[in-house]
Amino acid sequence: MIDRIALVALRELRAERRQPDGVVAAVTFIAVLVLLESLVVGPQMARNTDVAPALFWIALAFATILATMRSFDRELEDDALEALVALPGGRDALFGGKVLALTLVLGLVAAVGGVLSLVLLDLTVALPAQLVVVIAFGVAALPPVVVLDVVLALRLRARAALVPILALPVLTPHLLAASRGSAAALSGDATGAWAWAALLAAIALVYLVLGLSVVPAALD
Amino acid sequence: MRTLQLGASLHDATVVLDDRVVLRAVSVMVGPGLTLVRGPNGSGKTTLLRALAGLVPLARGDRRVTGDVLYIGHRPMLLRGLTARENLEFFVRFRGGDTSRIDGALRGWGLGDDMDRPVERLSAGERRRAALARTETERVPVLLLDEPFADLDDAGVSRLRQVIARARGDGRSIVVATHAHRELDEMAVAQIAIDDGAARAA
Numbered sequence: 001m002i003d004r005i006a007l008v009a010l011r012e013l014r015a016e017r018r019q020p021d022g023v024v025a026a027v028t029f030i031a032v033l034v035l036l037e038s039l040v041v042g043p044q045m046a047r048n049t050d051v052a053p054a055l056f057w058i059a060l061a062f063a064t065i066l067a068t069m070r071s072f073d074r075e076l077e078d079d080a081l082e083a084l085v086a087l088p089g090g091r092d093a094l095f096g097g098k099v100l101a102l103t104l105v106l107g108l109v110a111a112v113g114g115v116l117s118l119v120l121l122d123l124t125v126a127l128p129a130q131l132v133v134v135i136a137f138g139v140a141a142l143p144p145v146v147v148l149d150v151v152l153a154l155r156l157r158a159r160a161a162l163v164p165i166l167a168l169p170v171l172t173p174h175l176l177a178a179s180r181g182s183a184a185a186l187s188g189d190a191t192g193a194w195a196w197a198a199l200l201a202a203i204a205l206v207y208l209v210l211g212l213s214v215v216p217a218a219l220d
Numbered sequence: 221m222r223t224l225q226l227g228a229s230l231h232d233a234t235v236v237l238d239d240r241v242v243l244r245a246v247s248v249m250v251g252p253g254l255t256l257v258r259g260p261n262g263s264g265k266t267t268l269l270r271a272l273a274g275l276v277p278l279a280r281g282d283r284r285v286t287g288d289v290l291y292i293g294h295r296p297m298l299l300r301g302l303t304a305r306e307n308l309e310f311f312v313r314f315r316g317g318d319t320s321r322i323d324g325a326l327r328g329w330g331l332g333d334d335m336d337r338p339v340e341r342l343s344a345g346e347r348r349r350a351a352l353a354r355t356e357t358e359r360v361p362v363l364l365l366d367e368p369f370a371d372l373d374d375a376g377v378s379r380l381r382q383v384i385a386r387a388r389g390d391g392r393s394i395v396v397a398t399h400a401h402r403e404l405d406e407m408a409v410a411q412i413a414i415d416d417g418a419a420r421a422a
Contacts, residue, residue: 018302078300083297
């Protein structure tokens, strides 16, 4: 099972490397938002340790939706998804493989967006290690939620509109925990940062288990 | 060559898609050799093959398959962004098979110079050839081919006939849905006529 998940993830990353539409769209989206942030809310407000992380995580959530939708659009062209689903164990490996690949892609997007935020907004990080942990768990918790939503909406014609609508209520606890955790790490509250990071890890675990259980049946 | 006495069957299978009954209480059994599925457009040939492949849920009835199945549909089912070789390697590795046959199979299908081009840069016929090369690289006992001759030139048609003949000789079960290519009738051990979702032995 783990071998098959790794094969699906590798296939996904290879396709993304040759057709990097998803990652380019996600990086562009988050970069533009960071650039616009201080223009729209003003430099003082943009550097606020509550505002900057909230905008960063909202941008990353939308970037995840963009990258995931692109990944499944590519699968639906030429019915490549059916070939994978028809393989023995294909239904089981699809979710894990997609989540693994998208987590790696989003790690890159988050790194670019994070560095841009720190440099352009001139943010000071009080607890860098805790910030890295919060971002790592925050990134890991996004793909399981969004991939599950996209699979559930796969057969719907209006999925491009429905996926963000379906995903955002589910993502709200995630966005709250990731924003508060990042704010805590930026402002020096170690206890708060660890607590929010733990909540993000729990969200990632719950949706990973849920996705691995539900997606094979949903693909029927 | 090892003889594989395996096959697939549907018993009393009904498929409903978009509130429309597409297959009605169909019972078919596919054994070793070539089985042809014939019927007019929209009669349910594709759904019958997809039901045998386990790609559509049955509203009623059951499906039994002994061994793995390879289904190749109307479209090539290859992932864009990967080359023909990478696509085939993925399928073979996923089944835990031997990847050493891939280059030879792609060359045999006339893709010797194009196997390392991303599939989206291949023509429709070349993509179809790459997809059909899977019949030689994935040694599964049941092959389900939906209109496999579409987009193929004469050389491709000839190659496919050879592949079908070889698979038949190996004792594999091959199901081909087509409304043309009457010359296959001589090779077939069974024919299924399907019309308006109802199947009968022809």
